[in-house]
Amino acid sequence: MKRTLLLLFAVTCCVISVVVQAVLAGGVDAPNEFKVRLDTSKGVIVIAVHRAWAPNGVDRFYELVTSGYYDEARFFRIRKGTWAQFGIAADPNVAQAWRTKAIPDDPWKGVSNQRGTVAFAFKDPNGRTTQVFINLKDNSETHDREPFIVFGEVVEGMKVADSLYAEYGESAGGGIRAGKQDPVFEGGNEYLKKNFPLLDYITRACVEVSNVDCQR
Numbered sequence: 366m367k368r369t370l371l372l373l374f375a376v377t378c379c380v381i382s383v384v385v386q387a388v389l390a391g392g393v394d395a396p397n398e399f400k401v402r403l404d405t406s407k408g409v410i411v412i413a414v415h416r417a418w419a420p421n422g423v424d425r426f427y428e429l430v431t432s433g434y435y436d437e438a439r440f441f442r443i444r445k446g447t448w449a450q451f452g453i454a455a456d457p458n459v460a461q462a463w464r465t466k467a468i469p470d471d472p473w474k475g476v477s478n479q480r481g482t483v484a485f486a487f488k489d490p491n492g493r494t495t496q497v498f499i500n501l502k503d504n505s506e507t508h509d510r511e512p513f514i515v516f517g518e519v520v521e522g523m524k525v526a527d528s529l530y531a532e533y534g535e536s537a538g539g540g541i542r543a544g545k546q547d548p549v550f551e552g553g554n555e556y557l558k559k560n561f562p563l564l565d566y567i568t569r570a571c572v573e574v575s576n577v578d579c580q581r
Contacts, residue, residue, distance in 0.1 A: 393424050393425075393427060393428040394424060395414070395416055395423045395424045395426070395427030395428075396416070396427075397415075397416045397417065398413070398414070398415060398416070399413075399414050399427070399572055399573070400412065400413050400414065400520070400572070400573040401414060401426070401430050401517070401570060401571070401572055401573065402570070402571055402572075402573050402579055403435070403522075403567050403569075403570050404567065404568045404569045404570075404571075405440075405525060405529070405565055405566065405567050405568065406565045406566050406568065407525050407528050407529055407565050408522060408524075408525035408528075409521065409522050409525065410499075410519060410521065410522035410523075410525050410526055411519065411520050411521035411522055411573065412483055412517045412518065412519055412520070413517055413518050413519075413520045414426065414427070414516060414517040415516065415517060415518075416516075417474070418471075418474050418476050418514070418515055418516050418517075419471040419474070419514045419515065419516035420471060421468045421469050421470070421471050421493075422468065422471050422484075422485050422493060422514060422516040423516050423517075424468075425468050425485075425493070425494075425495075426485075426497065426516060426517070427572070429452075429463075429495055429570075430570045430571065430572060431571075431572060431580075433570075434454055434459065434463065434495065434570075435451065435452070435454070435567050435570035436455065436567060436568070436569050436570060437455035437554060437566060437567065437568065438451050438452065438453060438454055438455055438566060438567050439451065439453070439455075439537075439554065439557050439561075439564040439565070439566045439567075440529045440530070440564060440565050440566065440567075441453060441537045441538045441549060441557060441561070441564060442498075442535060442537065442538055442539060442540060443529055443530070443531040443533070443534070444501075444531070444534065444535070445501075445531035445534075446501055446502055446527075447500075447501055447502055447504065448498045448499060448500055448501055448504065449498060449499045449501060449526055449529050449531075450486060450496060450497070450498040450499075450540070451496070451497060451498075451567065452486070452494075452495045452496030452497045453495070453496065453538070453546065453549050453550060453553075454495070454553065455553055455554040456553055456554075457550060457551055457552060457553035457555075457556075460495075460549075460550050460553060461550050461551075463494060463495050464494060464495075464550060465494070466494055466495075467491055467492050467493060467494050468491070468493050468494070469491050470490060470491050470493070470514070471514045471516075472514075473509075473512045473514065474514075476514075476515040477503075477505035477509050477515070478500050478503070478504040478505045478507075478508035478509055478513055478515060479500065479503045479504075479505055480500055480501065480502050480503050480523075481499070481500060481518050481519040481523055482499075482500045482515040482517070482518050482519075483497060483498070483499050483500070483515065483516060483517040483518060483519065484497070484498060484500070484508070484513040484514055484515045484516060485497055485498075485513070485514070485516070486498055486513070486540065486541055487513075487541065488541040488542045496541060499519060499526050501526060501527060529565045530563045530564055530565045532563070533561050533563070533564065536561075537549070537557060537560070537561040537564060538557075
């Protein structure tokens with residue numbers, strides 16, 4: 366009887382653990398392979414997404430894209446020739462609602478932060494939420510050590526990514542770790558348009574179903 370109770374307790378703990386992980390990850394299972402098209406103010410960028418590289422990250426990215434989270438979002442942090450970061454929603458109410466919805470870390474699968482790869486930005490372990498960056502050069506020497514887990518790669522539009530307005534540098538919010546993003550989360554696009562009017566932006570993000578069509 367005691368052994369049976371211990372077994373039931375162990376099984377229950379395992380089930381609870383799985384449920385908690387699913388909740389933290391958002392509970393959305395993305396396709397194993399898909400493409401996301403970012404229609405931007407400079408042109409089209411297409412990202413091939415691979416769930417095997419980072420299941421939790423891909424599920425979250427898929428959820429954000431299909432919910433329209435990235436529409437009208439600014440590329441608010443660009444270090445020219447190094448990276449381009451986006452992922453704070455245009456609507457500050459939406460941005461703040463998602464700000465603390467972190468997902469569990471994905472294990473390192475050996476996919477380096479080479480030019481054109483895409484990964485989530487984060488500050489703390491198990492702290493990825495909505496902010497994503499495109500590597501504009503090979504950043505593997507610095508980024509693989511963290512590690513920033515790559516979940517996709519740009520397969521069309523790297524010249525567009527390279528051309529995104531970069532002269533504001535870190536001043537339009539900067540990185541998560543700098544702790545200066547509050548004005549962006551509180552003011553959204555209204556704040557960015559007023560203070561950083563030249564920032565490029567995503568007009569629409571969607572999952573490609575063909576070369577000429579997208580879906581939410």
